[in-house]
Amino acid sequence: MKNINFIILGMLLFAYQAFAQLKPVQYKDGNQILNGFKISPIKSSTQKPGILILPAWKGIDKLSKDTADKLSKMGYYAFIADIYGEGNYPKDNNEAGNNAGFYKKNIEAYQKRISLALQQLIAAGANPENIVVIGYCFGGTGALEAARGHLNVKGVVSFHGGLAKDDLRSTEPITTKVLVCHGADDPYVSSEEVLNFQKEMKDSKADWQMIYYANAVHSFTNPESGTDNSKGAAYNEKASKRSFEHFKLFLSEVLKK
Numbered sequence: 001m002k003n004i005n006f007i008i009l010g011m012l013l014f015a016y017q018a019f020a021q022l023k024p025v026q027y028k029d030g031n032q033i034l035n036g037f038k039i040s041p042i043k044s045s046t047q048k049p050g051i052l053i054l055p056a057w058k059g060i061d062k063l064s065k066d067t068a069d070k071l072s073k074m075g076y077y078a079f080i081a082d083i084y085g086e087g088n089y090p091k092d093n094n095e096a097g098n099n100a101g102f103y104k105k106n107i108e109a110y111q112k113r114i115s116l117a118l119q120q121l122i123a124a125g126a127n128p129e130n131i132v133v134i135g136y137c138f139g140g141t142g143a144l145e146a147a148r149g150h151l152n153v154k155g156v157v158s159f160h161g162g163l164a165k166d167d168l169r170s171t172e173p174i175t176t177k178v179l180v181c182h183g184a185d186d187p188y189v190s191s192e193e194v195l196n197f198q199k200e201m202k203d204s205k206a207d208w209q210m211i212y213y214a215n216a217v218h219s220f221t222n223p224e225s226g227t228d229n230s231k232g233a234a235y236n237e238k239a240s241k242r243s244f245e246h247f248k249l250f251l252s253e254v255l256k257k
Contacts, residue, residue, distance in 0.1 A: 022065060024037055025037060027116060029112065029116055032086070033087075034113070035082045036081055036120055037060065037065065037080040038079045039072045039078050040124065040125060041073075047256040047257055048077060049251075049257055050079070051071050051132050051251075052121050052133045053081065053135070053139070054134065054143055055081070056137035056138050057099070057138035059084055059089050059096075063136060063221065063222045064136070076251075077124055079120050079126075081116075081139075082113075082117070083110070083113045083139075100138040103138075104164075111145055111151070114133065118131065118152075118153070129152070132156065132157065132250075133155075135159065136160065136219075136221060137161055141163075141164075143156040143158045147176040148172070150176075151176075153176055155250060155251075155254040155255075156176055158182075159243060160181065160183050161180070163193050171204050173205055175206075178206050178208040178209070179208070179250045180208070181213070181243040182194075182211065183212075185215060185216060185229065186218045187218065213242060215229070215239070217231075217232055217233060219233035220234065220239045220243075221244075
């Protein structure tokens with residue numbers, strides 16, 4: 001009898017884990033095919049909170065997938081956005097820089113791709129009134145653009161993202177809560193960019209936080225970035241763990257569960 005119970009328990013556990021696996025989702029922006037990923041929470045709540053993940057400049061990667069998996073175990077619906085679209089995935093850093101640069105200059109196009117991914121997160125089961133957008137590097141820039149673009153989200157989180165906003169764009173009120181997790185030694189974000197961002201947050205009357213992590217440069221959450229700070233982008237285990245704890249604290253404040 002015990003053996004039968006163990007077999008049944010194993011089958012149920014397998015089915016439970018299979019339910020929480022990343023699943024590919026194909027969607028469109030006009031004629032452009034986009035390929036994202038969705039995942040459902042291991043244990044859902046009546047509030048059905050959702051997290052939209054915006055990947056770094058090379059597109060959907062291991063970090064964004066690992067984050068989605070971790071979030072599902074924490075009780076969140078998650079969706080990883082495809083910003084570039086089929087046929088436009090970068091093969092190297094040069095192409096990644098060009099692709100990311102296009103969307104940084106064409107903010108409305110970036111915000112539209114984020115909005116389309118939000119729709120997919122909602123279609124996957126998330127409550128449209130209970131969502132946070134997070135992003136890494138280029139995706140961190142996108143998370144801030146979700147706030148600037150007044151997308152219907154409760155909060156945004158930027159991990160080592162670009163902070164700049166074109167001077168020609170007006171500063172408007174921001175009602176979305178903002179968390180920026182920033183490497184104190186990030187060489188890709190100038191002191192001027194930081195100061196301008198902080199002024200923007202103050203002028204927009206935003207509810208914002210910016211947390212610095214010692215000895216951390218760009219891409220400090222990504223283990224695939226190596227550990228050599230002199231390259232400008234490197235993994236920092238301590239900063240990565242601390243920033244994720246700050247992120248969890250932010251979620252507990254912003255989202256209903």
